[in-house]
Amino acid sequence: MIVKTIKVDQLARVEGEGALKVVARDGVVQSAELNIFEPPRFFEAFLRDRMYSEAPDITARICGICPVAYQMSAIHAMENALGVVVDGPLRDLRRLIYCGEWIESHTLHIYMLHAPDFLGYAGAIEMARDHADIVRRGLDLKRAGNSIIALLGGREIHPINVRVGGFYRAPRRRELQPLAEELKRARDLALATVRWTSSFDFPDVERDYEFVALRGEGEYPFNQGRIVSSRGLDIAAAEYDEHFEESHVEHSTALHAHIKARAAYLTGPLARYALNAASLSPIAREAARDAGMGPVCANPFRSIIVRAVEVLYACDEALRIIDDYEEPERPAVEIEPRAGTGYAATEAPRGMLYHRYQLHADGKIADARIVPPTSQNQPSIEEDLKIFANAWLDLPDDALRHRCEQTIRNHDPCISCATHFLRLDVDRGG
Amino acid sequence: MSTGADRAREDPRIIVLCIGNPDRGDDAAGRAVARALRALLADVDIIEEEGEATRVLARLEGADAAFIVDACFSGAEPGEIRRFDASAGPIPRAALGASTHGFGLAEALELARALGALPSRCVVYAIEGGTFDICAPMSPAVAAAVDIVANRLRTDILANN
Numbered sequence: 001m002i003v004k005t006i007k008v009d010q011l012a013r014v015e016g017e018g019a020l021k022v023v024a025r026d027g028v029v030q031s032a033e034l035n036i037f038e039p040p041r042f043f044e045a046f047l048r049d050r051m052y053s054e055a056p057d058i059t060a061r062i063c064g065i066c067p068v069a070y071q072m073s074a075i076h077a078m079e080n081a082l083g084v085v086v087d088g089p090l091r092d093l094r095r096l097i098y099c100g101e102w103i104e105s106h107t108l109h110i111y112m113l114h115a116p117d118f119l120g121y122a123g124a125i126e127m128a129r130d131h132a133d134i135v136r137r138g139l140d141l142k143r144a145g146n147s148i149i150a151l152l153g154g155r156e157i158h159p160i161n162v163r164v165g166g167f168y169r170a171p172r173r174r175e176l177q178p179l180a181e182e183l184k185r186a187r188d189l190a191l192a193t194v195r196w197t198s199s200f201d202f203p204d205v206e207r208d209y210e211f212v213a214l215r216g217e218g219e220y221p222f223n224q225g226r227i228v229s230s231r232g233l234d235i236a237a238a239e240y241d242e243h244f245e246e247s248h249v250e251h252s253t254a255l256h257a258h259i260k261a262r263a264a265y266l267t268g269p270l271a272r273y274a275l276n277a278a279s280l281s282p283i284a285r286e287a288a289r290d291a292g293m294g295p296v297c298a299n300p301f302r303s304i305i306v307r308a309v310e311v312l313y314a315c316d317e318a319l320r321i322i323d324d325y326e327e328p329e330r331p332a333v334e335i336e337p338r339a340g341t342g343y344a345a346t347e348a349p350r351g352m353l354y355h356r357y358q359l360h361a362d363g364k365i366a367d368a369r370i371v372p373p374t375s376q377n378q379p380s381i382e383e384d385l386k387i388f389a390n391a392w393l394d395l396p397d398d399a400l401r402h403r404c405e406q407t408i409r410n411h412d413p414c415i416s417c418a419t420h421f422l423r424l425d426v427d428r429g430g
Numbered sequence: 431m432s433t434g435a436d437r438a439r440e441d442p443r444i445i446v447l448c449i450g451n452p453d454r455g456d457d458a459a460g461r462a463v464a465r466a467l468r469a470l471l472a473d474v475d476i477i478e479e480e481g482e483a484t485r486v487l488a489r490l491e492g493a494d495a496a497f498i499v500d501a502c503f504s505g506a507e508p509g510e511i512r513r514f515d516a517s518a519g520p521i522p523r524a525a526l527g528a529s530t531h532g533f534g535l536a537e538a539l540e541l542a543r544a545l546g547a548l549p550s551r552c553v554v555y556a557i558e559g560g561t562f563d564i565c566a567p568m569s570p571a572v573a574a575a576v577d578i579v580a581n582r583l584r585t586d587i588l589a590n591n
Contacts, residue, residue, distance in 0.1 A: 112484075135541070135544075143484075146485070
């Protein structure tokens with residue numbers, strides 16, 4: 001029997017610390033593991049007995065790349081528990097700050113983490129030596145996302161202006177105008193990014209994923225919508241726990257999520273696109289079509305094009321929101337604490353992010369549950385490895401290792417977000 | 431993004447970039463140096479940042495000389511100060527300690543170098559930290575190092591003018 005083991009002890013160009021291990025016997029992959037070994041972070045426990053109003057700022061600290069997603073899922077879940085509906089300009093401002101995060105996070109992944117795989121570089125620094133203008137374009141595009149978050153959130157990382165019920169301060173119309181000028185330039189850069197990524201060579205592979213994403217009413221989803229899947233699931237966020245379950249696996253400090261009675265599923269750009277492409281703005285739809293994208297993309301290597309299309313959409317949507325913006329009478333709606341349970345899912349750049357909170361009558365948090373996109377995608381990422389690596393086993397070890405790493409980077413996993421769980425078994429000796 | 435050398439300018443633009451998280455124990459060292467240096471030097475652009483690499487890159491843009499201070503975690507004694515001339519060559523990553531996101535100060539400086547955007551003079555002070563716990567106070571050895579680095583920076587900057 002010929003046994004071949006491919007191990008990468010420290011994955012590069014992913015957020016956080018993880019490893020991978022693929023084992024093949026007699027030319028067939030037997031197992032593939034994305035090993036997540038970052039220590040658990042206990043955020044759900046930190047939240048207990050804190051006020052409902054603290055959840056956005058506490059959960060923002062789960063991730064430096066996607067803090068807005070944590071804030072948005074937290075505020076929507078709290079508002080669901082407290083019976084509050086936020087609409088009009090405040091709802092639009094929430095979409096606007098989410099546009100900033102998608103631009104920032106996706107652009108970082110496209111240019112710094114993912115593109116070097118397709119152009120044959122070890123990383124962004126090596127790529128920049130030969131393609132300085134392209135890397136500068138990525139940095140300029142990312143800066144537009146940072147500017148949105150800085151203006152609406154008060155600072156670029158871990159924004160401080162978001163609250164349950166709205167914002168602490170709503171921007172004046174005139175403050176948004178310089179942002180619009182920057183976003184018009186960014187939209188051109190994003191269009192160039194779609195064209196650039198579509199010129200890469202992609203392995204000719206497809207997967208039969210069950211895609212899961214939010215679906216908004218006539219709008220590409222950020223904050224709201226029903227949870228739908230490509231195999232007929234169509235539920236409210238409040239029904240998430242009835243349809244999804246998490247389990248612990250030995251090789252990971254992150255939980256693995258599955259659809260009950262079915263199996264692995266995929267959330268993130270490919271899923272959002274497959275379930276919502278018709279809701280993209282005309283410029284984003286046209287760019288996707290010109291890039292050779294059909295209504296569904298099931299090749300995870302081509303996710304870089306979908307991310308670029310989403311960046312283009314986010315620039316375009318941000319401009320639409322700024323153009324239509326009317327200053328709200330108040331920056332937030334009044335909140336009265338009460339007992340209850342609230343549920344929300346929003347679309348983090350990497351995929352759906354589910355929060356559930358149970359509140360005491362005084363507004364203190366009794367229980368919290370957070371399911372980040374990376375733990376939802378981990379089973380599908382491992383299946384990608386298992387399926388794709390079979391065809392690559394004849395490659396030299398270095399090339400095979402690189403393909404396996406790239407297979408993981410296709411999904412932009414945020415390992416730091418995913419590791420919030422530890423099962424503690426205590427043997428007390430009788 | 432233009433290089434410092436590309437631009438004809440009578441007064442060189444000097445920045446001091448102080449990196450750190452004020453709420454994470456000794457990671458506050460860079461930010462504390464910013465405050466100490468402001469008391470020692472007027473008319474110098476002292477910038478505080480949390481250390482996100484592309485933000486660091488943006489700050490370096492257009493500077494002729496950059497003095498950077500950051501806490502590090504390399505296994506040395508807390509409070510130990512190391513000085514690197516980044517304009518002469520790459521800073522060893524191990525000396526700064528790896529960022530959990532794999533893209534920290536050392537990578538930001540190398541990316542700036544690859545883009546031709548590294549200031550022609552770039553000096554990095556690394557202060558070894560002992561604790562990076564949330565809301566922990568700065569250790570006494572690191573607090574002492576903050577004053578020493580602020581004074582050394584003052585000497586560096588005055589010599590640069």
